[in-house]
Amino acid sequence: MGIERFIDLRSDTVTVPTPQMREAMATAAVGDDVYGEDPTVNELEARSAELMGKEAGLFLPSGTMANQVAILAHTDRGDEVIVDSESHIFYYELAAPAVAGGVQLHPVPALHSPTALDRLTAAIRPQSLLFPRTKLICLENTHNRLGGTVTPPTVMEAIYTTAHDHGLVVHLDGARIFNAAVYLGLPAREIARWSDSVMFCLSKGLAAPVGSVLTGSRSFIDRARKYRKLLGGGMRQAGILAAAGLVALETMIDRLSEDHANAKHLAEGLAKIAGIKLDLNTVQTNIVICDIEKTGLNPDEFISGLKANGVLANSFGGNLIRFIAHKDVKRADIEQALEVIRSVVARKTR
Ligand SMILES: Cc1ncc(COP(=O)(O)O)c(C=O)c1O
Incomplete structure (x- = not known):
């Protein structure tokens, strides 16, 4: 048998969508999101930004695209991006930063460990005719390849402060940031505050069928919106998907x-x-x-x-x-x- x-x-x-998600999808108000006219997508983006304590949000088809759009919007061609050597961006995203963005990844072992600051500062390039410009640090919380472990906000704060001291920005791959928030007993924004941009996934533990949201400053999200279109991620009546995302944020975190x-x-x-x-x-x-x-x-x-x-x-x-x-x-x-x-x-x- x-x-x-x-x-x-x-x-x-x-995970499959809940009956409440399917109901919301069936009745969602929609419009053309490339024109910015989908009310449900707009609501999801605003709600996501609020949860992350950022100015604005952008709905994307996947976590991979959200990370890549963030890298494109933070960097110029020829820049270098510091990542953890076990990070999703380094391990599982098909060298997209090189392919799509013309940037080089600089992997640092155990970047999320409390003792990593020396390795991190050593990885930041001094100004020189010979070196690429270090521009961005990408963190991951929770960390997939490290078994879903949580990086404490104090460690993120130290990395964020070091980054800003060197004129760099920080992007957080928060695909599972709500798992980290629940583990720490903190609102997700208390983790997200130690990054300039953060993306999270609706389609993992939160069980929505599709989608991730990238959040950050208004000007960053304006740039990111263009890169989403460039990569083919501009969607039309995407409110049908965003509706499930809103239910996910309302019912699936706790x-x-x-x-x-x-x-x-x-x-x-x-x-x-x-x-x-x-x-x-x-x-x-x-x-x-x-x-x-x-x-x-x-x-x-x-x-x-x-x-x-x-x-x-x-x-x-x-x-x-x-x-x-x-x-x-x-x-x-x-x-x-x-x-x-x-x-x-x-x-x-x-
Ligand atoms: C930490 C992390 N970041 C990004 C992603 C990419 O998400 P997606 O599969 O939606 O592209 C994943 C997916 O497993 C992930 O675990």
Whole structure:
């Protein structure tokens, strides 16, 4: 018999819109957003700016495009952008800053660590005929490849102050900023304030079907709007999508704590399975990364063993596996997933 329903822990991007979102989408007031005439998009942009404590917002089709538009709007061709060497922008965005923006990424290891300031200042280029101009620092909070960990606002403040002391600006990839906010028990704007621009995703843990919002100063967003059009991201009656985003902001932020508790429960269960290694201190939000080397299974065997028993997870490079908790997996699903993982590992070690 086939599997009726998979417990899908690959990503929070797999979340499906809620009935309230679908209702709002069906009844949304719309207009042509390239003319600035979609009232629902305008409302989403204004609400997003307010939540981030910025002057203005811009609705974009994806987090990747929001990051790239931010880089384009902050830099000139030939500039250098400092990023964390494990950041989404450096790792997963197909060298878009080089392709689309003509800028060079300068990766700094562990940029988000409290001890990174020396490495950061060393990476800022002095003025010289020979060097590119350092213009921008990009941060990520929560940090995907670091297991959804949260960078404390004090660390962000120190980086922001250093950046401004050197005449640089800071962009925050806040794809999961609300997970960080819920973890810290702070409004998202208390994180966003230590950046000149911030983008966040509506289509991850917040479960909207499509979209991210970039926020910043009015003049920055005016520039960003042109770059969105340049990259083909100008949408027309996008209020249908923005309507779901507004419901997401209204109804889906506080419940992220449930995902965090489920991720913690999963991590604690995984840590008890012989051969699986993980650091429980890094499980702060909805992401769990573990090392399966000592189970004797390779990642392909591990993942296909899980899949054959109705559980989906992602390989994360080397012997690492990533699981993400989200609104479409409940506590009982986590228990079931643990049961499956135990049996797949036990079959190998028997
Ligand atoms: C930290 C981070 N930034 C940006 C993105 C890109 O978002 P999108 O998939 O909407 O392009 C992701 C997606 O997983 C992400 O995890």
